[in-house]
Amino acid sequence: ERSIGVGRHFDVSTITLLLQDYIGGLDVKKYETNVWIHIPLVKGALVINIGDTLQIMRNDKYKSVEHCVIANGSNNRVSVPIFLHPNTTRVIGPLKKVLRNREKPIYKQILYADYTSIFFNKGHDEKDIIELAMI
Numbered sequence: 712e713r714s715i716g717v718g719r720h721f722d723v724s725t726i727t728l729l730l731q732d733y734i735g736g737l738d739v740k741k742y743e744t745n746v747w748i749h750i751p752l753v754k755g756a757l758v759i760n761i762g763d764t765l766q767i768m769r770n771d772k773y774k775s776v777e778h779c780v781i782a783n784g785s786n787n788r789v790s791v792p793i794f795l796h797p798n799t800t801r802v803i804g805p806l807k808k809v810l811r812n813r814e815k816p817i818y819k820q821i822l823y824a825d826y827t828s829i830f831f832n833k834g835h836d837e838k839d840i841i842e843l844a845m846i
């Protein structure tokens with residue numbers, strides 16, 4: 712009963728590869744319905760999460776997924792998340808290829824180091840930081 716999970720958040724990465732053990736516990740919020748759903752364990756499978764950076768680069772075509780981990784309360788849990796990030800010296804924003812299709816950019820160009828520092832300086836359950844990158 713003293714175990715804690717991981718509070719709700721969006722990953723800042725482009726994508727995250729997540730390996731869970733047999734305990735599981737990952738919940739994600741379904742974008743279309745705002746309903747939290749449990750991710751069933753599939754032995755040997757990786758969960759691939761879309762993060763804020765991919766949402767920004769694809770100008771909202773792909774959405775970053777809000778997720779959390781519910782603690783089991785009695786078992787230890789091990790997970791291995793691998794975050795794929797741009798270099799912190801790169802500027803991120805909607806891709807030129809996307810804008811060439813005459814899409815209106817939703818996000819500004821922002822230095823990735825600045826974006827990640829906002830993320831790491833805020834607590835869980837605060838405002839979605841992707842809104843700060845909007846034009």
Ligand SMILES: O=C(O)CCC(=O)C(=O)O
Nearest residue numbers: 717722731737780790792
């Ligand atoms: O442990 C997990 O299953 C997820 C962890 C997570 O969401 C994160 O580290 O960003």
Ligand SMILES: [Fe+2]
Nearest residue numbers: 720721722778
């Ligand atoms: Fe995460």
